[in-house]
Amino acid sequence: xxxxxxINKSPFHVSTMNSCLLICSNLDSVIxxxxxxxxxxxxxxxxxxIEQLSASGTRFxxxxxxxxxxxxxxxxxxxxxxxxxxxxVRLSVECNQIQSWF
Amino acid sequence: xxxxxxxxxxxxxxxSYAREALDALLAxxxxxxxxxxxxxxxxxxxLLPNQNPTFIHQKNMAASLQALELYGIENIYCLSSSLIExxxxxxxxxxxxxxxxxxxxxxxxxxxxxxxISF
Numbered sequence: 001x002x003x004x005x006x007i008n009k010s011p012f013h014v015s016t017m018n019s020c021l022l023i024c025s026n027l028d029s030v031i032x033x034x035x036x037x038x039x040x041x042x043x044x045x046x047x048x049x050i051e052q053l054s055a056s057g058t059r060f061x062x063x064x065x066x067x068x069x070x071x072x073x074x075x076x077x078x079x080x081x082x083x084x085x086x087x088x089v090r091l092s093v094e095c096n097q098i099q100s101w102f
Numbered sequence: 103x104x105x106x107x108x109x110x111x112x113x114x115x116x117x118s119y120a121r122e123a124l125d126a127l128l129a130x131x132x133x134x135x136x137x138x139x140x141x142x143x144x145x146x147x148x149l150l151p152n153q154n155p156t157f158i159h160q161k162n163m164a165a166s167l168q169a170l171e172l173y174g175i176e177n178i179y180c181l182s183s184s185l186i187e188x189x190x191x192x193x194x195x196x197x198x199x200x201x202x203x204x205x206x207x208x209x210x211x212x213x214x215x216x217x218x219i220s221f
Contacts, residue, residue, distance in 0.1 A: 010113050012188060013144045035116030038147060043189020069115050069160065071152035075189075 003028045004095035007036040008102050011046050020101045021049045026057035029091055031083060033063045040067075041075040054079035063088060104216040105136045110145040112221065114163040115155055120148050123221035124166055131173040138177035139170070140211065141200075142184045149180065149195040164196050171199070179203050179211060 005024055011017040017032075017039045024030060030053075032040050039046055040062045054060055061083040067073045073082070083091070092098060108127045112119035123139075130137055141149060153164045170178065182202040185191060192202055203211065212218065 008116065010116070010144050010147075013113070035113045035144070038113060038144070041189070043187075065157035066115070069153060069155035069158045070113070070147060071150040071154070071164070074152070 002095045002097075004091050004098045005030045006098065006100045006102075007032050007039065008034040008100075010035040011039040011044060016101045017046055018049075020099075021046055021053060024053065024058060026053070029059040029061065029095060031061040031063065031088060031091060032066075032080075033088075034066055035070075037062045037067045037070060037072060037076075040077055040080045041072050042077060043075075044077070047077055050077060050079060061087065061091070103134065103136050105138070105214060106130060106217045106219060107138045107140060107212060107215040109140045109142065109212075109218060109220045110148065111141075111143040113144040113147040114153070115158060115160055119221040120145065120163055121161070123219075124163070126219060126221075127170075127175065128173055131175055136177075137175055138179065138211070138215075139175060140179045140181070140208065142181035142208070144184075144188075146180060146184045146188060146190060149197060149200070150190070151194070151196050168196060170197075177201075179208070181205065181208055 005020050007017045009016040060080045062080050064082040110123040114120040148163050178200045
């Protein structure tokens with residue numbers, strides 16, 4: 001059963017994103033929103049974990065407006081897709097459950 | 103005249119700490135005190151170029167930070183280890199006159215102050 005995970009905290013600051021990535025499966029999708037987009041940059045402490053999960057099938061997204069706001073679009077890891085608000089809604093409907101990490 | 107250090111430790115936009123630090127600092131600049139500003143931890147993300155919060159309906163922090171010089175605030179510091187941990191370097195930053203300092207210098211900067219205001 002697919003879960004959509006939303007994360008809104010920077011992994012440089014708190015361990016919220018780490019907890020999410022520990023429990024999420026290869027069927028799940030993860031969308032990084034607000035300060036969560038900072039976890040999707042090359043220097044992210046969870047870059048390796050994102051790479052591993054991504055290779056196993058987990059899909060990763062960063063909310064485009066939040067990435068643009070923070071000036072990090074050019075710094076995003078290659079396995080992160082930019083998502084519009086419409087994409088966010090679509091993902092929310094497609095997944096069976098939504099788990100918010102905040 | 104008092105020495106007052108503002109410490110900004112949060113990334114911009116996700117919450118209001120970064121904005122409030124800047125507003126408080128600008129307000130304090132009207133009272134002719136010896137003011138300094140220190141960025142550390144996720145606060146260093148405020149210093150990235152190419153910020154554009156138009157689509158999340160917020161004011162651009164980078165633009166406001168660049169106004170600090172006009173307000174006579176020249177003592178602006180950044181903890182270098184916070185930059186390194188985030189894969190950033192000085193050439194990435196919007197403020198050219200920012201002083202990069204290590205943890206020992208940060209400790210002495212803090213200990214010299216009359217007041218600390220943390221955000």
